[in-house]
Amino acid sequence: MFPAKLSLAHLPTPLVHYDALDTLVGAEVWVKRDDMTAGPEAGNKIRKLEYLLAAAQIEHASTVITCGGEQSNHARATALLARRLGLRAILVLRTHDGAAPQKPWTGNLLLSALSGAELRFITPAAYQTRDTLLQQTRAELARSGERAYAIPEGGSNGLGALGYVDAMAEVRAQLDAGATGSREPFDVVVHACGSGGTAAGVVIGAALHDVAREVLAIAVCDDSAYFERVIEHILAEADQLTHSSLPRAPLRVLDAYKGPAYAVPSEAQAHFIVRVARETGLIVDPVYTGKALFGLSQLTPKPKRALFLHTGGLPGLLAEAARFAAYL
Numbered sequence: 291m292f293p294a295k296l297s298l299a300h301l302p303t304p305l306v307h308y309d310a311l312d313t314l315v316g317a318e319v320w321v322k323r324d325d326m327t328a329g330p331e332a333g334n335k336i337r338k339l340e341y342l343l344a345a346a347q348i349e350h351a352s353t354v355i356t357c358g359g360e361q362s363n364h365a366r367a368t369a370l371l372a373r374r375l376g377l378r379a380i381l382v383l384r385t386h387d388g389a390a391p392q393k394p395w396t397g398n399l400l401l402s403a404l405s406g407a408e409l410r411f412i413t414p415a416a417y418q419t420r421d422t423l424l425q426q427t428r429a430e431l432a433r434s435g436e437r438a439y440a441i442p443e444g445g446s447n448g449l450g451a452l453g454y455v456d457a458m459a460e461v462r463a464q465l466d467a468g469a470t471g472s473r474e475p476f477d478v479v480v481h482a483c484g485s486g487g488t489a490a491g492v493v494i495g496a497a498l499h500d501v502a503r504e505v506l507a508i509a510v511c512d513d514s515a516y517f518e519r520v521i522e523h524i525l526a527e528a529d530q531l532t533h534s535s536l537p538r539a540p541l542r543v544l545d546a547y548k549g550p551a552y553a554v555p556s557e558a559q560a561h562f563i564v565r566v567a568r569e570t571g572l573i574v575d576p577v578y579t580g581k582a583l584f585g586l587s588q589l590t591p592k593p594k595r596a597l598f599l600h601t602g603g604l605p606g607l608l609a610e611a612a613r614f615a616a617y618l
């Protein structure tokens with residue numbers, strides 16, 4: 291039995307095929323449009339937050355605390371959804387110098403600021419101890435009589451991951467309803483991996499609901515060994531939480547497509563993002579989905595029929611006008 295969850299996302303998200311994308315990628319690709327889970331709260335994090343914010347409410351929290359990079363999609367989704375539920379949000383955000391960004395606030399940071407969330411900026415070194423910082427912030431609020439619920443980076447723990455188990459049930463229902471013309475499972479599910487929660491949920495859900503034979507998580511930071519460890523930990527949490535031994539589809543984490551640095555695309559990746567937009571009308575972002583779709587296009591051998599999870603990230607792209615100017 292899965293724990294309680296809220297209904298916050300606009301579901302089911304479309305499962306879409308683009309002829310021109312097949313040509314570009316070199317495989318039959320079905321795009322699960324989880325960039326359409328909502329309006330400005332959209333992306334993959336809302337599925338995790340349906341569980342996490344339900345837990346916050348069950349614990350009678352008045353504040354949620356979470357963390358991420360300066361342009362964190364997760365922090366932005368948390369801030370907006372917290373306000374929808376009447377909760378306060380505190381976002382602990384990593385910037386290069388630990389100070390509030392001096393340039394005009396755009397993308398996710400603008401949306402988070404608009405939500406009225408309290409923004410606390412920290413250095414990359416301090417961010418290494420983010421879990422401790424979240425707990426310290428929670429304790430600090432408790433001393434002034436405020437109950438806070440801490441959500442880890444990316445909403446990636448056993449509870450949040452259940453959102454992606456449910457997403458795979460949603461895809462199974464779409465396959466059964468004939469959305470792709472075949473009830474057969476996909477050869478592979480491909481998605482961007484940044485904190486491991488999506489991968490863990492998809493690994494369980496793909497097996498539980500016979501959605502794909504394999505999961506391919508494309509790392510956008512760190513490396514394969516790191517994510518294998520992190521994902522294993524989240525999977526163990528999910529088992530514990532559900533008092534079960536959930537099934538697992540085979541997982542491969544690929545770290546060859548993370549580009550020059552986190553949130554920085556290679557020249558080839560930036561060109562690819564522009565080509566995808568021009569040839570299909572589909573927008574992928576330079577931090578996550580662009581790197582993952584690029585990775586799929588580079589695989590040898592190619593899968594025959596792939597499910598690509600479009601996990602969102604549009605606000606992050608809109609914060610990168612300067613980077614893309616050279617490619618337009």
Ligand SMILES: *Cc1c(COP(=O)(O)O)cnc(C)c1O
Pocket residue numbers: 333334335363364444446482483484485486487488489575578579601602603
């Ligand atoms: C967070 C995020 C991911 C990665 O999901 P994780 O569960 O953190 O691995 C992928 N794409 C987008 C757009 C994201 O915001």
